[in-house]
Amino acid sequence: MTVISEPSSESAEATPQFEKAAQRKESRRGFFLALPSYLYLIIFFVIPLAIVLVYSFATRNRFGGTDLSGWNFASYERIAEPIVRTILFRSLWLAFLTTIICLLIAYPFAYFLATRRPAIRNVMLVFVMIPFWTNFLVRNFAWRVILGNDGPLTKTTEFLGLGTHELLFSQKAVVLGLVYGYLPFMILPLYAAIERIDGQLIEASRDLYGSGWQSFRNVLLPLSMPGVIAGSILVFIPSLGAYVTPEILGGAKTTLLGSYIVTQFLTARNWPFGAALSFVLMAVMLVGTVIYFRKGGRTL
Amino acid sequence: MTAAVELKAITKKFGDVVAVDNVDLAIEDGEFFAMLGPSGCGKTTTLRMIAGLEFPTQGSLSIFGEEVGTLAPNKRSVNTVFQNYALFPHLTVLENVGFGLKMQGVDKSETRSRSMEMIELVQLEGLEDRKPSQMSGGQQQRVALARALVNQPKVLLLDEPLGALDQKLRQEMQLELKKLQRDVGISFVFVTHDQEEALTMSDRIAVMHEGKLLQVATPEEIYETPANRFVADFIGRTNLLEGTVSDSETVILTNGTPIRAHSNFAAGTRVSISIRPERAKISQQNEDGNPLSSVNGTVETITYLGNARVYGVKFTWMSLEVREENRPGIELYEPGTPITVSWDHDAISVVAD
Ligand SMILES: Nc1ncnc2c1ncn2[C@@H]1O[C@H](COP(=O)(O)OP(=O)(O)OP(=O)(O)O)[C@@H](O)[C@H]1O
Ligand SMILES: [Mg+2]
Numbered sequence: 001m002t003v004i005s006e007p008s009s010e011s012a013e014a015t016p017q018f019e020k021a022a023q024r025k026e027s028r029r030g031f032f033l034a035l036p037s038y039l040y041l042i043i044f045f046v047i048p049l050a051i052v053l054v055y056s057f058a059t060r061n062r063f064g065g066t067d068l069s070g071w072n073f074a075s076y077e078r079i080a081e082p083i084v085r086t087i088l089f090r091s092l093w094l095a096f097l098t099t100i101i102c103l104l105i106a107y108p109f110a111y112f113l114a115t116r117r118p119a120i121r122n123v124m125l126v127f128v129m130i131p132f133w134t135n136f137l138v139r140n141f142a143w144r145v146i147l148g149n150d151g152p153l154t155k156t157t158e159f160l161g162l163g164t165h166e167l168l169f170s171q172k173a174v175v176l177g178l179v180y181g182y183l184p185f186m187i188l189p190l191y192a193a194i195e196r197i198d199g200q201l202i203e204a205s206r207d208l209y210g211s212g213w214q215s216f217r218n219v220l221l222p223l224s225m226p227g228v229i230a231g232s233i234l235v236f237i238p239s240l241g242a243y244v245t246p247e248i249l250g251g252a253k254t255t256l257l258g259s260y261i262v263t264q265f266l267t268a269r270n271w272p273f274g275a276a277l278s279f280v281l282m283a284v285m286l287v288g289t290v291i292y293f294r295k296g297g298r299t300l
Numbered sequence: 301m302t303a304a305v306e307l308k309a310i311t312k313k314f315g316d317v318v319a320v321d322n323v324d325l326a327i328e329d330g331e332f333f334a335m336l337g338p339s340g341c342g343k344t345t346t347l348r349m350i351a352g353l354e355f356p357t358q359g360s361l362s363i364f365g366e367e368v369g370t371l372a373p374n375k376r377s378v379n380t381v382f383q384n385y386a387l388f389p390h391l392t393v394l395e396n397v398g399f400g401l402k403m404q405g406v407d408k409s410e411t412r413s414r415s416m417e418m419i420e421l422v423q424l425e426g427l428e429d430r431k432p433s434q435m436s437g438g439q440q441q442r443v444a445l446a447r448a449l450v451n452q453p454k455v456l457l458l459d460e461p462l463g464a465l466d467q468k469l470r471q472e473m474q475l476e477l478k479k480l481q482r483d484v485g486i487s488f489v490f491v492t493h494d495q496e497e498a499l500t501m502s503d504r505i506a507v508m509h510e511g512k513l514l515q516v517a518t519p520e521e522i523y524e525t526p527a528n529r530f531v532a533d534f535i536g537r538t539n540l541l542e543g544t545v546s547d548s549e550t551v552i553l554t555n556g557t558p559i560r561a562h563s564n565f566a567a568g569t570r571v572s573i574s575i576r577p578e579r580a581k582i583s584q585q586n587e588d589g590n591p592l593s594s595v596n597g598t599v600e601t602i603t604y605l606g607n608a609r610v611y612g613v614k615f616t617w618m619s620l621e622v623r624e625e626n627r628p629g630i631e632l633y634e635p636g637t638p639i640t641v642s643w644d645h646d647a648i649s650v651v652a653d
Contacts, residue, residue, distance in 0.1 A: 203353050204386040206373040208400035208451065218399070222390050 056275035064269030075276035084260075084277070091257040092284075094171060095239035098178040102186040102235045103228065105179070110190035110227070111220075115199070125191070128184050136181065140248040143177050144168065147249070169251030177245040182238060186231040193227025194220070229292055237285050257281055302365040304329040304455050304487045305350055305378075310359035312345050319345040321511035322359075327455070327489060329364075332481050334490045334498040337508035338534070343491040344383070346508075347457050350489065351380045364454060374403070379448035383459040385440045387432035393419065393443050394428040400451040418446040421480075438469050445477075449484060456481075458490045462497065474501055495535050499523065507531050525649055532574040532651045539580070539620045540572040540651075550592075551650060555616050560592035563650035571650050577623035579647040582611055584631075585638045594642035595620075599633045613641055 057071045078084065113124050131139060145151050147168040157163065167173050197220065205215035221228075243258035250256065255263075257277070264274030303326040312320040320342040327333045335343045348354040349361060352373035361369055368376055379400070387396050398415040406414075419428050422442035432440055441461060448456055461477070462470045478501050481488045492498050498505050499519045506516045507530075515527035526532035529540060543553040545565045551573055552558050561573050583589070585596055600619060601612035606626070611633065613620045622641055624630060633639055 198384075198386065200382055200384065200386040201388060203373070204380070204382060204388070205399070205403070207351055207353065207380045208447065209374045209403040210399075211374055211403075214403050218403075219388060 052275045052278055055271050056279050058272045058275075060270045060272055066271045075270075075272040076280075078273055079276065079280055087255055087257055087260050088280075090171075090254070091240055094175055094178070094256065095236050095242075097175050098182065098239040099186075099232050099236045101175065101179050102183050103232065106183060106186035106190050106231065107228075110187050110194050113187075113191050114195040114197075128187050131184065137244055137248075139181070140177060140245055143173075143180065144248055147173055147176075168249065169253070171250070171254050173249040174246050174254055174256070177249040178239050178242060181245055182235040185234040185238075189230035189234065190224065190227040193224040193230075197223045233289055233292060236288070240285060241281055303327055303362075304331075304364060305489065306362045306365075307346075307349075308360045308362075310346075310349065310356045310361060312342070312349060312354065313357045318511050320349070320356075323508075323511075323513045325506060325513060325516065327487055329454075329487055330485055331487050331503040332478065332490065332501060333487060334492060334502035334505045335508060336492055336495060336498040336505050336534075339493060341508040342511040343493070343508055344459055347380070347459055347489065347491050350455070351378055351457055352376050353380075377451075377453055378455040378457055379451055379453040381441075381444045381448050381456065381458040381461045383461075383463065385432075385444040387440055387443055387447070389432055392429050392431060393424060393435070396432065396443055397428075397446045397450055399447060404451070414450055415446075418450040421449075422446045437464050438473065441465065441473065445480070449480075454486060456484075456486060456488050458488060460491055460493070462492075470497075477501065499535070507534065509534075526574065526651055529572050529574075529651045529653050532572070532649070537577050537621060537623075539575045539577065539618075541575065541618070542570070542572050542653075545569045545571055545650070557595065558592060560590075560645040561648055561650050562646070565650065565652065570653055572653060573648055574651055575620070575643055575648045577610065577621040578625075580620070580622045580641050580643050582613070582622045582624060582633060583640050583642065585640050589640050589642055593645045594640050596638065596640050599635050599637045599639055601635060602633075613639065615641065 054068070055066060056075055057073070059067045059070050059072065059074070061067045079088075113121055116124065146153055148154070149166075149168070151168075153167065167176070201219050201223070202215050205219045206212075210218060241258045242256060243262060246254060246256040246259055250259075261274050261277045261281070264270045264277065268274075305325075305327040307323050307325040310320055310323045310325075311318065323346065325346075335346060337343055345354060349356050350363070352368065352371055352375070355370050360367060363376060363378060388399065391399065394412070394415055397418055398411040401411040401414060416425075416428065419425055422445055424439060424442055424446070427435065427439065432443065435443065441464075444461070458477075462473050465473060474497060477488070477490075490498075490501065499522075502519060504516060504518055505522050507514045507522065507527075509530050515522060515531050517525075517527075522531065522535050526535060532538050533540060541553055541559070543551040543559070545563055545567050546552045546558065547567060548564065549560060549562055550558050551561045551563070551571060553573075559573060563571065565571055582599075595615050597613040597615035597620065599611055600614045603610040603612070608626050609624050609632075611622045611624065613622055620641055
C-alpha cells in the first residue's frame with residue numbers, strides 16, 4: 001500500500017515546482033521582449049512628462065524665463081479664468097463634433113467596405129490611405145485654397161447663384177479640416193471590427209423578424225462597439241489637442257487649446273502655465289478614455 | 301389542403317452558376333421533410349430561398365398559399381436553424397431565445413416567460429444566463445432550436461443542424477428532433493448530406509443533384525425503388541450492374557449474362573440493376589442455383605464489421621459487395637474461394653442511367 005502511494009505523492013509535490021519555474025521563465029522572457037518598448041517609453045515619454053509636471057508648478061520670472069523654485073499652484077488656478085475656460089470648452093465641443101461627424105460618415109462606409117469582395121476591399125482601403133502619402137501640413141494648406149475667397153468652393157456657389165460662403169477662418173472650416181484629417185482613423189478600426197462580424201448573424205436577426213434597422217441596433221452596432229470605441233478615441237484625442245488644422249483654417253477668432261498652449265510656450269513665454277494646461281488636457285483625455293472604455297466594456 | 305411550402309419551377313443562378321435548376325416541390329404541413337444531396341447540389345440555396353435570405357431568379361414560391369417570392373425574411377412566418385447556429389455572441393441564452401419575440405414587439409414579461417418555457421423544453425434550464433461561447437456544441441444546437449421555435453413558426457428550416465456534433469450526440473439529437481417535431485406539429489425542412497440521417501428521420505426525402513430534384517418520396521420508396529442510378533447509388537450502398545433491357549422481365553448484362561429483372565423500360569434501353577449488399581446471398585458454387593438470379597465470382601476481400609461481414613466478390617471486371625449478418629454458425633469464405641452470389645428476383649431494382 002505505502003509502496004504504491006509513495007511515488008505518486010512525490011510526483012504530486014514535484015509538479016508545482018516545475019510549474020512555478022516554468023512560469024518564472026515565461027515572465028522573464030516576456031520582460032526581455034518588452035524591454036526596448038519600456039526603455040523607449042521611459043526616455044521619450046515618462047521623462048519629458050516629468051519635466052512638464054515639474055515646470056507646471058514653477059514660476060515665470062520677469063524676463064520670460066522660468067524659476068525652478070518657489071513652487072506653487074498659480075498656473076493651475078489660472079485655468080479657471082473665463083478665457084481659458086472658453087477655449088477649453090470650445091476645444092471639447094469641436095473635438096466632440098468632429099468625432100460624431102467622423103462616426104456618421106465612417107460607419108456606413110466601413111460597413112460597405114467590409115461587405116465587398118476582397119479585391120474591391122483592398123483597392124478601397126488603399127484609397128482611404130492615399131491622403132497619408134502627402135504631408136498633413138500641405139493638405140491643410142490645400143483646404144485653405146479650396147475654402148478661400150476665390151477658391152473653387154466660392155466660385156461654384158457664386159456660379160450657382162447661392163452667394164459667397166465665407167468658410168475659411170471659421171469653426172466650420174476647422175471641423176471640416178479635422179474630419180478630413182482624422183476620418184481614416186475612424187474608418188480603419190470600424191472596418192476591422194465590422195469585417196470580423198459573421199454575416200450570418202445579420203441574416204439570423206432578419207430571419208428572427210428583425211427589420212434592417214433593428215438588426216443594426218441589436219446585432220451589428222453592439223458587435224462593432226470595439227471599433228466604435230477605438231475609432232472615437234483615435235479621433236477625439238488628436239482633435240482635442242489639434243494645432244496645425246486650427247492654425248491654418250481657423251484664424252484668430254477660433255483659438256483652440258493646442259494653439260493656446262503653443263502661444264504660452266513660444267509667444268507669452270509662460271512655460272509654467274503652458275505646462276499646467278498640457279497637464280490638464282492630458283487628464284481630461286485620460287478620464288474620457290477610461291470612462292469610454294468602461295462603458296464599452298459593459299456592452300461587449 | 302394547401303402545401304406548407306410550394307416551389308414552382310424555381311431556378312436560382314449566381315452569375316453563371318445554376319445553383320437550383322427548375323425545381324417543383326410541395327412540402328405538406330406537419331411533415332418531417334429532408335433535403336438530401338452531395339455537397340454543392342443546392343440544398344442550402346433552396347432553404348435560403350424559402351427563408352427569404354435569397355430570392356429566386358425564376359419561378360414562384362408560396363408559404364401556405366401566400367406568394368412570398370421577394371418578401372423580406374422578417375415578414376415570413378418561417379424560422380431557420382443555421383448550419384453553424386449563428387447564435388448572437390453578445391447576448392445570453394435567454395436573450396438569444398427571446399430575440400425574435402423582442403423584434404416582434406412582444407412585451408417583456410411575456411417574452412421572458414415564453415423563452416423560459418422553450419429553454420425548459422430543450423432542457424437547458426439553469427443555463428439561461430450563459431453566453432453561447434460558454435456552451436458545448438450540443439447545447440448551442442438546442443439554443444438555436446429554442447430561438448427558432450419560440451416564435452411558433454409555421455415551418456422550421458434546419459440547415460445541417462447536426463453536422464458539427466459527434467456521432468453519439470448526433471444520434472441522440474436525431475431522436476430528440478424527431479420527437480420535438482411531433483410535439484410542435486409543424487413541418488420541419490431538414491437539410492443534410494447524410495443519407496442515413498435522412499432515412500431514419502424523415503417522412504419524405506427530396507434527393508437533389510447538381511441543382512436538380514431527382515426524386516421526392518418516402519424513405520422506403522427511395523430505398524426500394526430509386527428513380528435513377530444516382531439515387532440508387534447515393535442512398536445506402538448498392539451494386540450496380542450495367543446492361544440493356546431485353547423484355548419486361550429480363551436485362552442482359554454487358555457481358556451477355558441474362559438476369560431476371562422486372563422493369564417498364566422499352567427494350568434496348570441502357571439501365572443498371574441495383575442489388576443491395578444485404579439482399580444478396582453468398583454460397584458455394586453449385587449447378588442447381590437459378591442462373592437468372594445469380595452470378596458466379598471469387599471472394600476477394602472480407603471486411604469484418606462486428607455485427608456483419610462484407611465480402612468483396614470479383615465478378616467479371618467488377619467488384620460486388622455482399623453483406624452477411626454475423627449470426628452464429630454461418631459459413632465463412634476465404635479470399636480466393638469460388639462462390640455464387642444470388643438474390644430474390646423481386647428484391648432488386650432496375651434504374652435508368
Ligand atoms: N452566394 C453565392 N454566390 C455564388 N455561388 C454560390 C453562392 N451560394 C451558393 N453558390 C453555389 O451554388 C451551388 C449550390 O450551393 P449550396 O450552398 O446550395 O450547396 P449545398 O447543397 O448546401 O452544399 P453543402 O452540402 O456543401 O452545404 C454551389 O455550386 C455553390 O458554389
Ligand atoms: Mg449547405
